[in-house]
Amino acid sequence: IVRATPLPVSGDFENGFADAPDDVAETIRLAAEVGLSGCSIEDTQMVEGNPAYAFDLAVERIRAAADAARSLGRPFILCARADGVMNGVYDLDEAIRRIQAFEKAGADLVYVPVPPGEAELRRVVDAVAIPVNALAAGPLRALTVPEIAAIGVRRISLGSMIARVTHAAIAEQMEAIVRDGSFAKLSAAASGDRINAMLIAGADEG
Missing domain, CATH: 3.20.20.60 (Phosphoenolpyruvate-binding domains)
Known part of the structure; x- marks a missing residue:
């Protein structure tokens, strides 16, 4: 780190x-x-x-x-x-x-x-x-x-608040999939391009 x-x-x-x-x-x-x-x-x-x-x-x-x-x-x-x-x-x-x-x-x-x-x-x-x-x-x-x-x-x-928010999102998504068979909530996902850009920016700053 x-x-x-x-x-x-x-x-x-x-x-x-x-x-x-x-x-x-x-x-x-x-x-x-x-x-x-x-x-x-x-x-x-x-x-x-x-x-x-x-x-x-x-x-x-x-x-x-x-x-x-x-x-x-x-x-x-x-x-x-x-x-x-x-x-x-x-x-x-x-x-x-x-x-x-x-x-x-x-x-x-x-x-x-x-x-x-x-x-x-x-x-x-x-x-x-x-x-x-x-x-x-x-x-x-x-x-x-x-x-x-x-x-x-x-x-x-x-x-641990950011991790807990992440865990809550995972639990909510999986409950919808397992309980309701619905993938509708997955539309809120961040794009791979956005995440890659953030990682690249962080690496460049380092």
């Missing part, structure tokens, strides 16, 4: 693929070795139910990651995620407490996926001085890019 584009590439690194702060720091160093320009580290565990790390441990994990990023000698954007609101394991007040601590620990960017609405997103933005990332999902899908930017958000993620 890094070789395929001249643009900086950031990775979604879940919980850093480790629990201990030192191991998360090693993940950052390995990410840099393959050429990434940044990555996200979550504060919830990658096990059933996605329980949150205890507050102090969550902060220490980000501090270790930030220290590792600073030691690289080149720009590397560390995004500290407070995922408990999305996963239903803590409330917005706790998320704000965590991102404020993550900011003090050295994070470059903070991210609270899917706050309940626009007002809650404003609270997140107002709570910290560093840039905030927002996910265009849930209630925030009703907002446009300019509207999200006006709130103060500096980066917008799509997460």
Whole structure:
């Protein structure tokens, strides 16, 4: 992926693929070795139910990651995620407490996926001085890019939304074919020429 584009590439690194702060720091160093320009580290565990790390441990994990990023000698954007609101394991007040601590620990960017609405997103933005990332999902899908930017958000993620829209289209087409024996919906398909032109344009830009 890094070789395929001249643009900086950031990775979604879940919980850093480790629990201990030192191991998360090693993940950052390995990410840099393959050429990434940044990555996200979550504060919830990658096990059933996605329980949150205890507050102090969550902060220490980000501090270790930030220290590792600073030691690289080149720009590397560390995004500290407070995922408990999305996963239903803590409330917005706790998320704000965590991102404020993550900011003090050295994070470059903070991210609270899917706050309940626009007002809650404003609270997140107002709570910290560093840039905030927002996910265009849930209630925030009703907002446009300019509207999200006006709130103060500096980066917008799509997460898995494009893939999910694609999966929904596949399911709808196949249901029509298998259930109704109808191919009528296939008329909405993109032409091969259009897709080839997009691929060629992307290759030329690379």
